[in-house]
Amino acid sequence: MKRTLKIRKSFNLWLFTGASVLLVASLIVGGWTGYSAWQEREADNARNDSVVVARRAIEGMFGYSYQSVDQQMPKVVDDMTSDFKADWMKVTNDVIAPGAKEKELVVTATIEATGVISASANHTEVMVFMNQKAVGKDPAKGTYDQSKLRVKLDKQSGRWLVSDVDPI
Structure with a gap:
């Protein structure tokens, strides 16, 4: 037992x-x-949300009018990290705005397609295919360009912000 x-x-x-x-x-x-x-799920959200910001920022950065470039560019930088914002405003103030005013440029940027290169919860890279049409005071010298851009975005304080843009 x-x-x-x-x-x-x-x-x-x-x-x-x-x-x-x-x-x-x-x-x-x-x-x-x-x-x-x-x-x-976080990476999926990052892919979707960051593409929206990338499209909006690129259209604002590369589409402008000589009549409103000074008012438009400060609004565009709301979608940028502080470091990239400082660099972009320097380019805007030193190159884009003076050139646009001198040549009376109206530049239209159209996003044709986007694709996510990589995505994590806090960082994404988006490929942007953009067409850019520029017309100035001499319409015969207008241009039409197609560009591929790599847009890097970081999530800061719950918002997606552009941290870099590189032409490919």
Whole structure:
């Protein structure tokens, strides 16, 4: 009788240990699966939200009128990181605005397509295919350009902001 009781206790101990191991393993696998699903959902949100900001920023940066460039560009920088904002305003003030006023340029930027190169919860890279048409006081010297741009965006304080734009 004692031996049967001892075997039963040993069996119960092994059963409890096995069930505990399975429970812990299930919790680990469930937690890992949930975390992976959350990361994928965050990356999907990043892809969708950052493309919207990239399109808006690129259209504003590369489409302007000599009559309103001084009022327009300060609005465009709302979608930029502080470092990129400082660089862009310097380019605007030193090159874009004076050139636009001198040649009386009206530049239209049209985004033809976008594609996400890479995305994580806090950083994305978006490829932007843009057409840019410029007409000035001499319409015969108007231009039409097609460009591919790599737009890097960072999420700061819950907002997607352009941190760099590189022509490809």
